[in-house]
Amino acid sequence: MGLSKLEQAYRHITGIQRNYSDWPSTFGPCYNDECTNSARGCGLCANCHEKKLAEFVGDELAGKFHAAIKQRSLIVGQIRDLLEDR
Numbered sequence: 249m250g251l252s253k254l255e256q257a258y259r260h261i262t263g264i265q266r267n268y269s270d271w272p273s274t275f276g277p278c279y280n281d282e283c284t285n286s287a288r289g290c291g292l293c294a295n296c297h298e299k300k301l302a303e304f305v306g307d308e309l310a311g312k313f314h315a316a317i318k319q320r321s322l323i324v325g326q327i328r329d330l331l332e333d334r
């Protein structure tokens with residue numbers, strides 16, 4: 249038996265999150281040869297994970313989720329800028 253749809257979708261949820269690391273991380277070319285983005289650990293980039301997630305939940309929810317993670321990452325960056333080395 250394969251993974252359930254939720255389990256498969258969750259791989260792309262965590263895949264998107266993984267591409268927005270709060271700490272220094274190694275990035276390289278996206279695993280998808282047709283994509284020119286960089287991806288954490290040379291896996292799939294966040295955009296490719298979003299497209300895969302959309303196959304399960306539709307473009308709107310997948311886009312919303314990615315945007316929220318991106319926003320979270322920007323806010324964490326602002327918090328770090330505020331507090332680092334002070």
Ligand SMILES: [Zn+2]
Pocket residue numbers: 278279280283284285287292293294295296
């Ligand atoms: Zn990609």
